[in-house]
Amino acid sequence: MAEAPPRVSQHEGRPLLAVFSATFFVRFAFGITVAVLASYISGTSSTISQETVGVVGIIAALSPVGEFSTVLFSGAAADRYGRFPVLFLGIGAAAVIFVLVALTRDPVLLAIANLGYGVASGAILASSLAIVADYSDVGERGFEMGRFDAMNLSGWIAGFAFGLAVRAAVGNPSLGVAFLIGSTILAAGLGFSALLLRGQPVKRGSSAYSFAAVASQVFRRNVLLVTLPWLAIYMLIGTALVFFGSAATGVGIPIVVLAAIIAVGGLLLVVTQPLFGRLSDRFGRMRLMATGATGFVLVMIFASLIVAYGPAVPLLVGVGASVVVALMYGPAALAALTDLSLAVGRATTMAIYSLTISVGMLAGLLASSQLYSHLGNLGLYIFFGGLAVALSVLTFARFAELRDRGSDRPTIPAR
16 A cells, blocks of 8 residues: 655644745745856856856855855854744845845956855755754655755756746846846745744754754764765756856757756656655665766766767757656755754754755866866866766765665665
8 A cells, every 4th residue: 555645734834835935936046046147257148268167167166165164153053043044044145145246247246245145055055954854754854855855956947947048038238137036036935935934833943052062963974974975966066057058058059948948857856856755765765865876977977978979869868867867866865864963953964965065066166167178078077077986986985884884774764
């Protein structure tokens, strides 16, 4: 008999709905601005020269710098003072920053704004993940993290597609409107989530919170082996988000077609992420994580072939199929990290995930842009190959760590 989906009480459901809604609005707004950032900085909506790539990479990389340098403190604040105050403060700050970005194309000011945007982004992510963990039981944690990931990734992709459409519609001189649209969406998300929480009891912070005590737990070997693979994954994702639009148009894919493909992919995420999370609850976190890691390796293999031979249909199909497999990683890994966290320091633990992915985006942007600037396509092959090797090694290390504990099962028994 098929297992019934988890039942969530109204008390638990409203905070979860609030954070899922906020997540989609936030990522949609962020996706819009990421889609136009490279063009906004460089002043061109077509291909970007090798000389300009380095400047774009440095400015874009300052967002993850702001995130990884402050996210542990954001997580600590969420544990001490409450998740939703930190979440809403981060969303409001991001909305203001987007307005400021729309008013200037000065590289120095854009760099400062992007740094502040990273601080806000870290606060949003750490507090959001802690909320999902707080309101999900251990047996349904993969499912709830899958729902969070669905909102997170579909928001990113739908916003990215919308941003590409805006870039095509308004032309480069008027690209500042994309940031104003993003700010409006952030404000709408903040208002809608606050309305959902009106009159609802929510979990508060803990006055007994100790940063030193929690930090000693979040840097354990088993926690790091769950989070470190995200370093390699986000080195790839960060590079793709910033340069994908320009690279695709550079090899002849029309921007309207590209936007439509990305939007369809976003709809697919809504279906697959909760499903993959449910599978991790049933069959084990590590099984899904290993399968997802394999998918990411295949993505990089097909990406290298596209760089070498162009966007042939079989290669594009291979990328699409590999991406679907790769999407198994997210819900399982987030649920595994939550399984390893302590309730009193959960936001700080989830901040380790945010720190890892922001460092990955920084390292990926710098490495890929500089390798391509100096070595051309050879630099991209080196970049993809290095990430594939790193992700494979970390996955095998996680298997070994579980075997040393006498089990190849997830952090909780698979049902």
